[in-house]
Every structure is written in C-alpha cells, then in structure tokens.
Amino acid sequence: MSGFRKTCISFERVIGTFSAIPHPVAVEIAATSGAAFLCIDCEHAQIGRERVEDMIRAADLHRVPAMVRVPGHQPEAIASALDAGAAGVLVPRVSTAGEARAAVAATRFPPVGRRGVGPGRAAGYGYRIAETLKSANETVVLAIQIETAEGLANVEEIAAVEGIDVIFIGPGDLSVAIDAMGPDNAEKLNAAIRQIADTARAAGKAVGIFRPDGSDVAAWETAGISFYIIGSDAMMLASGLAAGLGAALRD
Ligand code: 3PY
Ligand code: MG
Secondary structure, three states, X not given: OOHHHHHHOOOOOEEEEEEOOOOHHHHHHHHOOOOOEEEEEOOOOOOOHHHXXXXXXXXXXXXXXXXXXXXXXXHHHHHHHHHOOOOEEEXXXXXXXXXXXXXXXXXXXXXXXXXXXXXXXXXXXXOOHHHHHHHHXXXXXXXXXXOOHHHHHOHHHHHOOOOOOEEEEOHHHHHHHOOOOOHHXXXXXXXXXXXXXXXXXXXXXXXXXXXXXXXXXXXXXXXXXXXXXXXXXXXXXXXXXXXXHHHHHHO
16 A cells, blocks of 8 residues: 555544646645645646646656546546546545545556456556556555535445545535535534544545645644645635735735
C-alpha cells in the first residue's frame, strides 16, 4: 500500500487543497505549501486531459501526491486520471451503492474491478505495466463524495461498499440538496454531516470534508473527520489579493 493511501485511511488528520488553476506553476506553489496532497479539480475547473498530466507531473516533482476530482462517473474519466499518474480519484455526487460500486470497478484492475491496462504515464509508458498491475489496486486512493439528498438517504449502503477508502462530504452541494443553506440552517447541515461521518466511521471508512479554510478543522475532527480538502489555489489567490490590496483600494 502506498504511504499516501495508508495516511488517507489511517484516521489521522491529512490536509490537502484543490488545484483549480490549470497551470504547473500553481501546482508547484501549492505543492511547496506543506499540504500533504493536492486534488486537481476537473469537476468545477476547466482543465483538459493533457494539462492534468502536466499538473500531476509538477506535483510529483515535489513528491506531493496529486489526486484528481473527476468531472462525473464515467469510467473513461477515472481511467484517464489514473493513466496520467494520479495518486487517487475523488468521484463527485455518488448517490447510490450501485454508483459507488461502479467507481470501485473503474478504479481497480481485475479481478477487483474493470480498469483497463495501458502504456500510460502511470505504467512508465509501457516499461512498468506488470509492476503497475501488481501495485495499483493497493496504492490508488478512491474517495467518493456524498453531497446529494439521495446520497444522504443511502449513506449506509454506500459506506458499506468494499474498495472505497474515503467518504468525502461536499457541504456546498449537500446544503443546496437538503435545503440547508446559510447560517440560519447551520444546525440542519451539521446534523447531516455528522450523520454521514458517524455512518461511514461505523462502516470502517475514513471520512473527509471540504472546508473553505482551515479554521474549523479541529472542531470537525471531534466528529471523526480526518481527511480535509481546504479551499483551492484559486480561492486563496482571491483571498490573498483581497487582503493584500484591500486596504489600499478602499483608501
Ligand atoms: C461541495 O461542497 O459541494 C464540494 O463538492 C466541495 O468540494
Ligand atoms: Mg460538490
């Protein structure tokens, strides 16, 4: 098992951030920040396949694992990210156990799953196909997101699916899906988050969550959440610019 996968399922705190700026320079800056991993966001940022591979390459230079949040559930998107050398995938909007099992099948080589083998970057461009076939099922991290009302209703069945490493909560989408947006509805959203965390932990799965910043990580740790993606390079560029320029622009 890779050190990174072990860390993800260790129930110890692991902190990463989204890479949303489609450039290796942004990846190198984020990789040097002390983050334990990066997650290249192909769901909400405009990043093409070739660029994803260059971004993973940039993270690899700094020995920082790069996951990819794939745009949806298509096995081809998962295969492409893993062929490029991603350390794992984050699959958004998983709502049923069937969808969770499909994510496992797309992520794992046979006999566990149905991932296809090819001479991509992950397999050393063909020089290391046998080694990759032997090790990938043990090293690749599979995280799936629960962030729909249906996913919340089916959390027990989803969390029981074998082969998933991290159940990752998307509070933004979840708040929209269960009509719990804004500070007035924080208790309703937090109760749903705790329900997902408790159910996933009871099933032996590590639990992750997105936070816009790191201010409440310690509080969520007490709910059994250990895997964090905090903001993104684009969000931190925006907040850094606002902080750096703000006072002068207001003068
Ligand atoms: C959400 O909050 O919906 C997310 O997907 C965060 O990554
Ligand atoms: Mg989401």
